[in-house]
Amino acid sequence: MGQAQTQQQQDIVRVNEHLNYLQKTATTAAHHVYGNQEEVQFLVKCPKCNSQQFDDQLGRITNCFQCKLVFSVNDGQIQIKQDSTQLEDKRTSQMIETQFPYLENVTFYVNKTKLDPALIKDNVIDFQRLINNVLLPYFSVRQRVLESGIKFSIGAFEFRVVGGFPAKGIIIKQTQIYCYGYYIQETTRRVKILSRMSSQYLDSEIKSYFTVNPKENQIIQDSTIRINSQKLLILQCENASGKIDRNSIIESIPNVQNLRDVKLSCIKCPVQFSTYQSQKDRIKDAIRRAIIIPYFSGLTRYIEKGQILRISDFEFQVHMIEDHGLVVPNQTQIDIDIISPMQQQRIQQYRQNDQLMVSNLVPNRRSELHRQHAQQIEALHRLLNTFILLNENQQLLLSLRNNRTSEEQINQLPVRQISMEFINQHQNDDNLIKCMICLEDYQENQIVRTMPCWHYFHQDCIDKWLHKSTQCPICKTEVDIDLQMEEISMQMQQ
Secondary structure (H helix, E strand, C coil): CHHHHHHHHHHHHHHHHHHHHHHHHCCCCCECCCCCCECCCCEEECCCCCCEEECCCCCCEEECCCCCCEEEEECCEEEECCCHHHCCCCCCCCCCCCCCCECCEEEEEEEHHHCCHHHEECCEECHHHHHHHHHHHHHHHECCEEECCCEEEECCEEEEEEEEECCEEECCCCCEEEEEEEECCCECCEEEEECCCCHHHHHHHHHHHHHHCHHHCCEECCCEEEECCEEEEEEEEHHHEEECCCCCEEEEECCCCECCEEEEEEEECCCCCCCCHHHHHHHHHHHHHHHHHHHHCCCCEEEECCCEEEECCEEEEEECCCCEEEECCCCCEEEEEECCHHHHHHHHHHHHHHHHHHHCCCHHHHHHHHHHHHHHHHHHHHHHHHHHHHHHHHHHHHHHHHCCCCHHHHHHCCEEECCHHHHHHCCCCHHHHECCCCCCECCCCCEEEECCCCCEEEHHHHHHHHCCCCECCCCCCECCCCHHHHHHHHHHHC
């Protein structure tokens, strides 16, 4: 009996050591600003015309919304930029509202290609040093406004805000600050994006947008991007980040449901956990708070059944009823299962044996297997594309037969007048100066109506079309294209 009590006491000591380990070494753990932040007014006067400009305190290059003077503001100091080609932020709208909510949490990713080599060892980034030596001192000096999706620099380091709640606000001492991921500037070859647009038109629209706005060409998995006022969620991205070029394959995924519950089995742990159930519960709760919650905080993450999540020094396998779905913070219930050390060893041994069998294949045999596998994949892709085409055509026919847009919805779509300046400016692009319904060129002073997908047509032409269909005649986008993204955005803010 006494020996059992001694063993249990030793186990409790070991558990406490594990908890301290999680708090000190987990790269996903939350950090907080220290010191006394200076409270600042987020307005500054233009040095040329004295108009009030919004100062986000991030040192980004902007321009005056009145006199168009190009300048940057860094910690309250204005620097005039002589070369207008340096402009990074093309938004010129007047911002005079200075009341912003406080951020509950915010997640940063760092540009690995611009990272100090001293912070990388064995291809692993020392996020603890990066946060303590770069991020926290920067935000401890004064209050700063952050918004999801923006890029900013601290010295030679470059960061992006990939998520947070709310989507825009001020960092204060109570804000939970996370930085455990990085992005790269290499080209990505395959991307999956949540959108109701067909893959063909989504591919064309995104590539056209990034051609015109090359400095915004950076996508990160599980974060959002804005393309022509549309908010798009990146579901999957090769290497989890990258840039899009003309050879990148962009796939549109129209329907991805939010998950109610998910179970994560811990298949790799940096320490050996307790065998007592009561201590396991403490460990599970600590892992949930230090590893899992920060990983999903502020982001809507796309996961698949059987997927392996590598978070900090842990590996988790995803178990769920659905084949795939979205984990929405504060809505998806995440359960954790800690398997025994013996089971962990069996899993690792199985994975090592599997890799060994692949590496020991005869080269010719391995090449033949790769060739056969590639042929099978290509055949499946052809078959899948055929089904997709048939389904799209069927959906279009059904919508034309059974659906019609209400008069109220049609009247809510904006109209504008075509000017001769617009025609001259886009005379080399038939898609912009020709109505794709009647195929006639636009004439000066003609009225066009714009769809939510930003395609526009003669008002009479599109009105007749919408009385028979709810979809854009070009890209088949529904009139309520933003509905799904708005639902996700509202859920994230709850």
